[in-house]
Amino acid sequence: MATATAPAATSAPHHQDFEQLLHEHLCAGYQCMFTPTNEEARLEMAVAAVAKRLDMGVVVWSADEGFSNTELSNQNQKYRAPAEALRAITTDVCKIGNGHNVFIFRDLDDFFMDPIVRRLIKSLTEGNKLVNKKFKRPILLVSSKRQLHEKIKPCVTQIEFELPGEEMLRKTVEFVRSSIETNDSAKAQISPELLDKLVGSLRGLTSTEAENALSRCLVRHDGFTDAMIGTILDEKAQIIKKSEVLTYIPEERQATREEIGGFGQLLDWVGRRRLAYSREAQTMQIDYPKGVVLIGVPGTGKSYVAAAVARLLGLPGYIMDIGSVFGSLVGESEQRMRDAIRQIEAQQGCVLLLDEADKAFGGATDSQGDSGVTRRIFGQLLTWLSNKKDRTFVIMTLNRTTGIPPEFLRAGRFDAVWYTDLPTEAERQQILQIHFKKRGVVADQMHLTEDQWAMLAEQTASFVGAELEQLVVESRYLSFERRGSSVPTFDELIEAKAAIIPIATLEKEKIGEIREFCQNRARNVSAPVARTERRVRQRRNVDVNGGGDSN
Numbered sequence: 001m002a003t004a005t006a007p008a009a010t011s012a013p014h015h016q017d018f019e020q021l022l023h024e025h026l027c028a029g030y031q032c033m034f035t036p037t038n039e040e041a042r043l044e045m046a047v048a049a050v051a052k053r054l055d056m057g058v059v060v061w062s063a064d065e066g067f068s069n070t071e072l073s074n075q076n077q078k079y080r081a082p083a084e085a086l087r088a089i090t091t092d093v094c095k096i097g098n099g100h101n102v103f104i105f106r107d108l109d110d111f112f113m114d115p116i117v118r119r120l121i122k123s124l125t126e127g128n129k130l131v132n133k134k135f136k137r138p139i140l141l142v143s144s145k146r147q148l149h150e151k152i153k154p155c156v157t158q159i160e161f162e163l164p165g166e167e168m169l170r171k172t173v174e175f176v177r178s179s180i181e182t183n184d185s186a187k188a189q190i191s192p193e194l195l196d197k198l199v200g201s202l203r204g205l206t207s208t209e210a211e212n213a214l215s216r217c218l219v220r221h222d223g224f225t226d227a228m229i230g231t232i233l234d235e236k237a238q239i240i241k242k243s244e245v246l247t248y249i250p251e252e253r254q255a256t257r258e259e260i261g262g263f264g265q266l267l268d269w270v271g272r273r274r275l276a277y278s279r280e281a282q283t284m285q286i287d288y289p290k291g292v293v294l295i296g297v298p299g300t301g302k303s304y305v306a307a308a309v310a311r312l313l314g315l316p317g318y319i320m321d322i323g324s325v326f327g328s329l330v331g332e333s334e335q336r337m338r339d340a341i342r343q344i345e346a347q348q349g350c351v352l353l354l355d356e357a358d359k360a361f362g363g364a365t366d367s368q369g370d371s372g373v374t375r376r377i378f379g380q381l382l383t384w385l386s387n388k389k390d391r392t393f394v395i396m397t398l399n400r401t402t403g404i405p406p407e408f409l410r411a412g413r414f415d416a417v418w419y420t421d422l423p424t425e426a427e428r429q430q431i432l433q434i435h436f437k438k439r440g441v442v443a444d445q446m447h448l449t450e451d452q453w454a455m456l457a458e459q460t461a462s463f464v465g466a467e468l469e470q471l472v473v474e475s476r477y478l479s480f481e482r483r484g485s486s487v488p489t490f491d492e493l494i495e496a497k498a499a500i501i502p503i504a505t506l507e508k509e510k511i512g513e514i515r516e517f518c519q520n521r522a523r524n525v526s527a528p529v530a531r532t533e534r535r536v537r538q539r540r541n542v543d544v545n546g547g548g549d550s551n
Contacts, residue, residue: 018043018161022050025138026102030157031125032139036146037161039206040106042168043142046161047102056136057101059094061085063110069096082111086120089137090129100136108141112149125155146335163346164207169199172207176214177224187223194224201232204346209239233316244324245340249317249353255308259438261431261465262423263305266292266525267312269416274313277349277391289415290385291352291394293408294525295401295518296420297503297511299466302397303355305525310351313393317351318344322360325377333373337380349391354381358398361405378405385413400510401517409521418525419518422464422504422511425457427526431465432456435472445487452490459497462504471496 018035025033037043048058060068066079079085082105088094089103111117121139124130130137141148141156148156164172173195181188190198202210213235217228237248257267273289275281294302303319310317320340326333344352361378385394394414398404409417423431433443448456460468474496475488488496504511 018159019046019050021159022047022140023053025157025159026050026054026056026136029128029131029136030138031128031130032121032141032156034141034143034148034156034158035161036143036158038144039161039208040142042164042207043161044104047104047140051102055098055100057097058104059096059101060104060106061108062106067094082108083114083116083120086117086124089139090124094137095135102138102140104140104142107143109143109145109148112152118149118151121152122155146339147332160342163204163342164202164210166199166203166348168207169202169210170195172202172210173198173214176211176218180218184223187218190224194226194228197226197229198224198232201229201236203348204343205236205239240318240343243336243340243343245321245336246343247319247321249307249310249319249351251311253307254311254317255304256311257308259434260301260305260308261434262427263301263420263525264527265523266294266305266418267308270309270312273393273415277313277315288389288391289393290388290412291392291396291414293414293417293522294395294397294420295417295514295522296397296399297464297507297514298399299464299503300420300422301465302420303353304465306351306353306355306395306397309393309395313351315350315391315393316347317353318347319353319355320344322354322357322377325360326373333377334380337377341380341384344392345388345390347392351393351395354394354396356399357396357408358400358404361408382407382413401514417518417522419514419522420525421515422462423468424526425454425461428460428463428468429453429457431468432460432472435469439472439476439486441476441487448490456490456493456497459494462502463500464503467500467502470500474499 022033035043044058044060051058057069061079061082062068063080063082066077067085079088085105094101094103108117124139130139173190177188177190198214202213205213213232214228216235217231218224220231221227233248233250237250240246240248260267270292276286276288294306296302307317325336325340327336344350361374361381396408396414407413436443436446460471463471471493475493476486478492478496479485479488482492
């Protein structure tokens with residue numbers, strides 16, 4: 001009979017059907033399998049369904065109860081000890097039913113520091129003692145943790161248990177709906193349109209998390225209403241935040257196009273790609289866009305516009321903190337990356353921001369100081385970017401170009417590479433007005449002449465968007481302190497500007513490197529303009545003496 005010998009290899013991509021994979025492994029005679037999941041109840045239902053088709057039973061073991069089967073209950077005190085439970089599997093003690101059973105061990109990994117437990121697993125699997133001509137009693141290890149002891153890995157094959165898909169989430173909604181229908185049928189009413197929205201908003205959650213979120217919504221909104229969507233997304237944001245790797249971008253942080261200065265070329269490009277998500281495009285097998293790379297110095301609005309892309313595409317937005325992927329335990333970093341990718345894929349369509357990826361992966365191909373962890377994480381990400389065919393739109397931002405692995409920019413991983421230069425004169429004026437408007441001040445209230453706006457734009461020629469916003473903030477401090485006003489004068493704007501040292505001055509060489517690197521490799525996010533200096537009208541020179549000699 002077969003024995004799994006690959007070192008904790010994942011037997012197949014997690015998006016494949018778990019029941020199908022488990023069926024194949026059981027038929028192939030695998031001795032010991034491992035499935036990391038928080039959904040024990042749903043997993044055990046799936047295992048029971050597969051076992052029934054194979055005329056097998058299911059026995060569950062846990063440290064608090066021992067074996068679940070009633071035939072063994074009188075000896076459970078003894079079998080709560082993991083070593084005793086493992087020894088019993090191949091004996092007549094566990095000859096339950098027809099003798100063929102799947103043994104699910106919950107959290108057995110908590111005992112892997114015990115050398116006896118490790119030795120028993122190795123002996124049982126390597127000797128084909130669990131699945132042979134006499135009986136079939138394979139082990140399925142289940143744990144919320146993904147780390148297996150190094151000495152156990154060669155004996156175990158990992159099978160992923162996917163997060164609930166659309167069908168399961170619809171069943172979850174129906175379960176919650178039916179639970180209130182007997183008490184109040186009116187509150188249990190739900191339209192097909194709202195059902196679709198609810199299922200979409202619940203993607204990426206476990207069945208329990210989805211059920212809890214729905215139940216909370218029903219309490220808050222007193223029935224099924226459109227307002228539930230916002231509550232579910234808030235709940236989802238808190239759940240995803242616990243991963244420490246992914247953060248949900250709420251809609252209120254997703255800027256509209258009118259709230260963005262510049263980026264016209266990029267936003268037009270993204271707007272055209274939005275058509276690829278339509279049903280008509282999919283019937284014609286139009287590829288989903290993969291995403292873009294944004295290169296530029298800090299403060300030029302890369303992350304801000306990435307959130308706006310989520311709104312433009314009509315998809316939820318997430319930020320992956322690549323620095324948080326790295327853990328202290330062996331294998332922890334790689335598993336965190338797999339978990340994050342798994343959760344993103346479960347969304348079945350989202351915008352994923354890989355912010356400041358250069359900090360984590362700069363020089364990744366030469367990484368040796370961390371035993372190659374960075375290189376392996378980098379490889380995982382590259383493989384996923386190359387292979388993904390789903391609706392995930394990835395935006396990777398880079399603040400520098402030195403040390404960036406060329407593999408990142410290879411065709412096929414991203415659709416385009418863009419760079420953010422310093423904003424143009426017209427864009428600077430637009431950005432200033434946007435930030436004033438955000439604070440309740442429209443341009444007409446400021447009583448600046450056209451020439452004053454032009455002069456302000458000229459004097460901030462080296463400012464990035466973040467510095468222009470700081471200029472707005474500082475000038476309003478001055479106006480409020482001196483006059484109790486929220487609207488600064490032109491002189492106060494110039495005074496505030498003088499107190500800000502732009503990054504273009506501090507990192508002139510870095511900007512030059514980015515421009516040189518991007519010259520033939522990337523497209524400018526802004527539309528090309530003729531960079532001509534605007535002339536500010538000079539004061540009229542009036543000679544009151546009529547040109548006469550003053551002497």
